Structures are given as structure tokens and as C-alpha cells.
Amino acid sequence: MASDMSLAGRRRVQLALLLTPVSLFFAVFFLGPLTIMIVTSFLAPGLYGGVEWVFYPHNYGRILGFADPAFEIFDPVYLAIFLRSLKIAAFTVIATLFVCYPAAFCIARLSERWKNFCLFLITLPFFTSLIVRLFIWVLILRQTGIVNEVLLAGGIIDRPLELIYTDGAIVLGMVYIFIPFMFMPVYASVEKLDWTLVRASLDLGAGPIRTFIRIILPLTAPGIAGGAIIVFIPALGNFVVPAVLGGAKVMMLGNLIEQQFLSARNWPFGSALAMMVMCAMLVLLFVYVLASGRRGADVMN
Amino acid sequence: MRDSIVRLEGAAKTFPTPEGQSVTALDAIDLDVDRNEFLTLLGPSGCGKTTLLQAISGFVELDAGRILIDGEDMTTRPPYRRPVNTVFQNYALFPHMTVGENTGYALEVAGVAKAERMKQVAAALDMVGLTGMEGRRPRQLSGGQQQRVALARAIIARPKLLLLDEPLSALDKNLRQAMQIELKTLQSELGISFIFVTHDQQEALTMSDRVAVLSGGRIQQLDTPRNIYDRPNNSFVATFVGASNLFEGQMDNGWLLTSDGTAIRYVPSVGNVSGKAKALIRPEQLFISGEGRDHPFLDVEVEQLVFVGSSFELFGHTAEGRKVTAEIPAGRRSFVGEVEQTRKARLSYDPAAVHLIRCDADGI
Numbered sequence: 287m288a289s290d291m292s293l294a295g296r297r298r299v300q301l302a303l304l305l306t307p308v309s310l311f312f313a314v315f316f317l318g319p320l321t322i323m324i325v326t327s328f329l330a331p332g333l334y335g336g337v338e339w340v341f342y343p344h345n346y347g348r349i350l351g352f353a354d355p356a357f358e359i360f361d362p363v364y365l366a367i368f369l370r371s372l373k374i375a376a377f378t379v380i381a382t383l384f385v386c387y388p389a390a391f392c393i394a395r396l397s398e399r400w401k402n403f404c405l406f407l408i409t410l411p412f413f414t415s416l417i418v419r420l421f422i423w424v425l426i427l428r429q430t431g432i433v434n435e436v437l438l439a440g441g442i443i444d445r446p447l448e449l450i451y452t453d454g455a456i457v458l459g460m461v462y463i464f465i466p467f468m469f470m471p472v473y474a475s476v477e478k479l480d481w482t483l484v485r486a487s488l489d490l491g492a493g494p495i496r497t498f499i500r501i502i503l504p505l506t507a508p509g510i511a512g513g514a515i516i517v518f519i520p521a522l523g524n525f526v527v528p529a530v531l532g533g534a535k536v537m538m539l540g541n542l543i544e545q546q547f548l549s550a551r552n553w554p555f556g557s558a559l560a561m562m563v564m565c566a567m568l569v570l571l572f573v574y575v576l577a578s579g580r581r582g583a584d585v586m587n
Numbered sequence: 588m589r590d591s592i593v594r595l596e597g598a599a600k601t602f603p604t605p606e607g608q609s610v611t612a613l614d615a616i617d618l619d620v621d622r623n624e625f626l627t628l629l630g631p632s633g634c635g636k637t638t639l640l641q642a643i644s645g646f647v648e649l650d651a652g653r654i655l656i657d658g659e660d661m662t663t664r665p666p667y668r669r670p671v672n673t674v675f676q677n678y679a680l681f682p683h684m685t686v687g688e689n690t691g692y693a694l695e696v697a698g699v700a701k702a703e704r705m706k707q708v709a710a711a712l713d714m715v716g717l718t719g720m721e722g723r724r725p726r727q728l729s730g731g732q733q734q735r736v737a738l739a740r741a742i743i744a745r746p747k748l749l750l751l752d753e754p755l756s757a758l759d760k761n762l763r764q765a766m767q768i769e770l771k772t773l774q775s776e777l778g779i780s781f782i783f784v785t786h787d788q789q790e791a792l793t794m795s796d797r798v799a800v801l802s803g804g805r806i807q808q809l810d811t812p813r814n815i816y817d818r819p820n821n822s823f824v825a826t827f828v829g830a831s832n833l834f835e836g837q838m839d840n841g842w843l844l845t846s847d848g849t850a851i852r853y854v855p856s857v858g859n860v861s862g863k864a865k866a867l868i869r870p871e872q873l874f875i876s877g878e879g880r881d882h883p884f885l886d887v888e889v890e891q892l893v894f895v896g897s898s899f900e901l902f903g904h905t906a907e908g909r910k911v912t913a914e915i916p917a918g919r920r921s922f923v924g925e926v927e928q929t930r931k932a933r934l935s936y937d938p939a940a941v942h943l944i945r946c947d948a949d950g951i
Contacts, residue, residue, distance in 0.1 A: 480679070482675055482677060482679040483679050483681055483682075485646060485666070485673075485675070485679065486673070486675055486679035486680075486681070487681075487692070488645075488646075488665070488666045488667045489644055489645075489646075489666050489667070489671075489672060489673045490667075490672060490692050490693040490696060490740065490741075490744070491667050491668075491693050491696045491697060491744065492667055492692070492696040493665075493667050494667075496696060497667075500692075501681060504683045505682070505683060
């Protein structure tokens with residue numbers, strides 16, 4: 287019917303108008319830079335910085351195994367950094383989860399007043415500078431830091447431990463920074479947990495461990511998955527923590543990319559590395575959306 | 588010794604209140620539930636009935652006393668090792684599992700093989716009228732259907748005792764009445780004892796073999812529904828179960844005389860010749876004079892006549908100002924018209940239907 291058609295048409299125009307600002311925003315601040323980066327990653331690096339406008343796949347080749355034979359033979363060092371970054375990010379996720387999951391249960395059972403106070407404490411670090419907070423860890427962990435001084439004075443060790451500038455120090459710093467990111471989604475799902483379901487499970491003969499695996503874990507899984515994504519993605523690309531606590535010895539993808547852009551001035555290679563990080567994140571997000579989509583579909587049916 | 592499926596001996600529990608005081612939820616309760624019995628715990632909220640249920644299922648630890656189920660001491664056993672299952676008030680179905688998985692959960696936990704489990708799930712769902720619903724999600728079901736799944740889930744492992752915590756309170760009236768009948772039928776088919784908690788006296792009277800009326804953490808009366816209604820032990824039971832007209836006064840060999848001069852006729856017997864007592868007359872036992880001229884009567888001024896469908900509820904007071912409620916069958920149109928004009932009614936009663944509650948039963 288004509289009137290219906292025109293109504294639908296009007297709707298479409300309205301929708302397009304309403305979506306214009308956000309579409310423009312995405313085009314300018316997201317699609318634009320992304321396109322520049324994708325293009326750059328396929329260009330040859332200029333001898334003194336900048337780019338040469340020729341198709342050059344060897345930026346990816348340096349990482350994945352088909353390096354430009356004119357310059358170098360393939361060295362898996364970048365792959366190693368990539369894997370190490372994945373590993374550190376994964377450890378960060380696991381460690382923050384181990385801290386936040388039990389804490390969320392404890393806080394969820396407190397009275398309303400204490401609950402709010404604890405939530406305030408958890409968000410408190412956001413109000414101070416990230417750099418300052420990380421440098422405090424330097425003071426704690428360095429050779430002449432508090433930990434080593436105390437252990438030396440107590441006679442427990444006779445030589446300072448190498449605490450700082452290790453993978454461990456980076457994970458520690460990451461955990462410290464990302465705990466609030468993990469806590470909030472985990473807490474949201476734990477607080478929502480219906481304890482009568484736990485009771486029902488116990489009542490039907492399932493012991494505490496079984497109840498945890500079959501009831502509590504699946505019901506809080508969305509929070510865990512959300513927290514894992516929110517922590518993993520910035521942890522993978524983070525360069526501040528490794529720069530401060532990893533020193534020159536431990537390099538992560540974030541530092542490598544920063545180095546390519548700022549010191550080595552190899553923008554195409556930096557872009558290629560950044561694209562790799564983005565691909566890893568996209569795969570992860572895709573899996574997450576797929577999983578939560580299936581959950582959603584279950585509910586809808 | 589009685590062959591009871593559940594026995595409580597001096598079960599006691601107090602809870603601290605946020606104000607630093609304590610509330611007695613269970614006050615040294617003794618209770619025996621017979622095999623294959625449908626027992627209802629009836630009481631107002633806060634009377635201890637839910638605590639009692641949770642003590643039996645194991646979610647509340649007793650301060651003192653013992654719980655025996657089928658002769659075995661269960662006092663310190665955790666809930667997951669008691670042969671008791673519960674139908675929860677809000678069903679508590681696992682939202683991430685299908686109806687089939689929900690129903691078979693107790694069997695899965697007990698390690699029953701999948702093929703056998705599915706067979707039993709199908710049978711249990713069949714029993715509650717949800718044949719073939721295994722693949723649905725709890726959220727896709729109506730309230731009544733969820734209720735049935737909760738029931739199937741709780742009976743599938745054949746517990747020795749089924750506890751039902753106000754399971755019908757969320758259903759609408761028609762569905763509730765249908766479920767009441769079904770529950771009673773299911774209970775006699777299964778041969779499992781049911782302990783049913785409710786604050787709805789109608790529900791308690793409809794379904795139960797026996798009713799335990801609770802108040803203040805004590806069992807006020809444990810008896811058949813008819814006795815609870817017709818012969819309440821004390822005025823709490825009399826007023827909580829059903830509507831009631833209570834006249835407090837001095838017994839005088841067949842007459843109960845209130846302080847303001849109202850006289851109620853009763854049939855004297857041993858033990859109620861003299862002393863203080865309350866006379867209970869249910870509203871439906873007051874009828875319009877003229878039907879039986881020999882009966883004693885009360886003259887009341889009618890305040891309100893409320894049509895409730897099958898009957899009229901008459902609210903009035905005697906010349907002395909004592910409130911009286913009566914239930915008049917809706918068929919008596921002529922009477923209704925008369926009352927509406929004169930605002931007066933003469934209500935008769937049969938002295939044999941007057942039940943006396945001695946005041947020492949109320950602790951007065």
C-alpha cells in the first residue's frame with residue numbers, strides 16, 4: 287500500500303538523519319585512521335622515515351616468516367614478542383580473575399553501606415596518575431626497594447632478588463592496573479546471582495563443588511567473559527607497564543609499536559604490528575559475540 | 588514409638604535482629620509427620636513456618652533439638668545429603684538449563700546414566716502434565732508450567748519427603764485451585780509425605796491430612812482441617828483460620844455471659860460448666876431467624892451487607908456494641924431487601940455449633 291510505503295520511507299529518512307552524527311564521528315575518528323593504518327602497513331618504509339608508495343607485503347613478512355630477502359633473513363623475534371605479549375596478557379586476565387572473583391562474592395554479601403564503600407575503594411586508584419602508581423612499584427621492587435631491604439635485613443636472602451624488570455613484574459603491574467576493569471563486570475554478575483538457585487542445587491543433592499561448577503560458574507560466566515575481554519585487550523597493547531616495570535629487558539607489543547613509530551621511524555612496520563594486535567582482538571571479540579549471541583538466541587527461542 | 592517419616596524433638600532456633608535483639612523462630616518444637624501424610628504448616632509471616640521447613644531441608648542449623656528423618660538423625664547433615672527435596676516459592680529453576688536438564692538434575696548429580704535419566708525425566712514430566720517439554724527453557728514457560736517443572740525436579744529422585752514452600756502463592760486463583768487438587772492427587776500417587784508451607788488458610792484446609800497452625804515459633808494446634816476449623820484450641824487458631832465471632836465471658840451451665848450483658852447459649856458438658864471462656868460462632872453458622880424458631884438468637888444492627896458472589900457478608904453489632912459477622916446465602920433475596928430497609932437482623936444459631944475455648948488455653 288502506498289501510504290505504508292511512504293511511511294516506511296519516512297522512517298528510513300528519519301533513521302538516516304538520526305544516525306548521521308554518530309556515523310560521521312565513526313567515519314572521521316575510526317574508519318579514517320584505520321584506513322590510513324591499513325594502507326601504510328602495505329607500503330615500503332622510507333630510508334629516513336616516511337613511506338614509499340609501493341606495495342610491500344614484507345612488513346607482515348618480518349613478523350610471519352617471509353621477510354624482505356633484500357634486507358634481512360627471517361628472525362622470529364617479533365613473533366616471540368607477539369607470543370610473549372599474548373602470554374602476559376593471558377596471565378594478567380587469569381591473575382585479575384583470581385583476585386576479583388572471590389572478592390566479588392565477599393563484597394556482594396556485605397551490607398549496602400559497606401558494599402558501596404568497598405566499590406569506592408576499588409575505583410579509588412582511578413583518581414591518581416597511572417604513572418605515579420607504577421613508579422611506586424619500582425620503589426617497592428627495585429634492588430634497593432622495600433621488599434629486598436626487608437628480606438636482606440631479616441636474613442632470609444643474602445643477595446637482592448631480581449624482582450623488577452621481569453615478566454613477573456610486568457604481570458604484577460598489569461594486575462594492579464586492571465583489577466578494577468575485571469572487578470566491575472565480575473561483580474555485576476556475582477551480585478545478580480540468585481542464591482535460591484544455589485540452594486536448589488544443594489537441595490537436589492549436589493555438593494558445594496558440583497554446585498559451583500554446574501550453577502555458580504555458568505551463571506556468572508557472562509561477567510567473567512566480559513571482564514576477561516576488557517582486561518585482555520588493553521593488556522595486550524599496553525606499553526606503559528612494560529616501559530616502567532619491564533625496563534629495557536622485557537619488550538611487549540605495545541613498546542615495539544611505540545618504538546617503530548617514535549624512534550625507528552618505520553611507520554609501515556609499526557602499522558603492520560598494530561594490525562596484528564587488532565586482528566588478535568577482533569578474533570577474540572568475534573568469539574565472545576558468537577558465544578553471547580548463542581546465549582541470547584537460547585533465551586529468545 | 589510412632590512410625591514417623593520426620594520427627595522433630597525440641598527443635599529451637601533464634602535469630603538475631605539488626606537491632607541487637609533476638610527473635611525466636613522455633614520455640615522447642617516437637618512434631619511427628621506420618622508416612623504418606625500431607626501436612627500443612629499454616630501461619631502468618633514471621634511465625635516460624637519457613638524456618639521449620641528450612642531446618643528440615645538443612646538450610647537452617649538448629650540451636651537445640653534433633654531432627655530425625657526415617658529414623659536417622661539428620662540434625663548436622665548438610666542439605667545435599669538429606670533425602671529431602673524442596674519446591675521453592677519462586678520455583679528456582681536453573682535458567683541456563685533446559686526443562687529436561689532441570690528435571691534430571693538430581694539424577695545427574697547422583698550419577699544416573701544418561702539414557703536412564705532421560706527415561707525418568709520423560710516420566711516425571713509426564714506425571715506433571717508437561718510431556719515432551721524437555722527441550723524448552725524455563726523462561727519460555729508460563730508460571731504454572733514452571734511450577735510443574737519445579738515439582739517434577741523435586742520428585743524425580745523419589746525423596747522420602749517433599750517440602751513445598753508456598754509454591755502456589757505466585758499463581759492466579761483458578762490455577763491455584765487446580766494445582767491444589769493436583770498436588771493432593773500427586774501426593775497420594777507417589778506415596779511420599781508432603782510438608783506444605785502456606786499462609787493461605789483456604790489452601791491448608793483444602794489439601795491437608797493434618798494442619799499445624801504456627802505462631803510465635805510454637806505449634807498452636809496440630810489437627811485435621813475439620814478440627815482446626817470447628818474446634819480451635821485457642822483464640823489465635825480461631826481467628827487465624829476462617830472468620831470468627833468470639834464472645835468472651837463467664838460460663839454458667841449452658842450460658843456464656845459477657846461483661847456487657849450478651850448471652851450465648853451453648854451445650855454444657857464436663858469441663859465447661861463454669862469459668863471464663865470464649866464462645867466461637869463461625870459466620871456461616873448464624874442464620875436468619877424464622878428458619879428455626881426454637882434457636883437462640885442475636886439481634887444486630889446491620890452496618891454493611893457485602894455481596895461476595897455465593898453469599899452476602901453481613902457486618903453488624905449487637906445492642907451492646909459487640910461486632911458480629913454473618914454469612915447469608917445469596918439466595919435469600921427477600922431477607923436482603925428487608926435488611927437493607929430496616930438495617931436490623933435477627934441472627935439465630937444452634938447451641939450445638941457453639942465452640943468454647945477455655946481462657947486458660949489462651950494463657951489468660
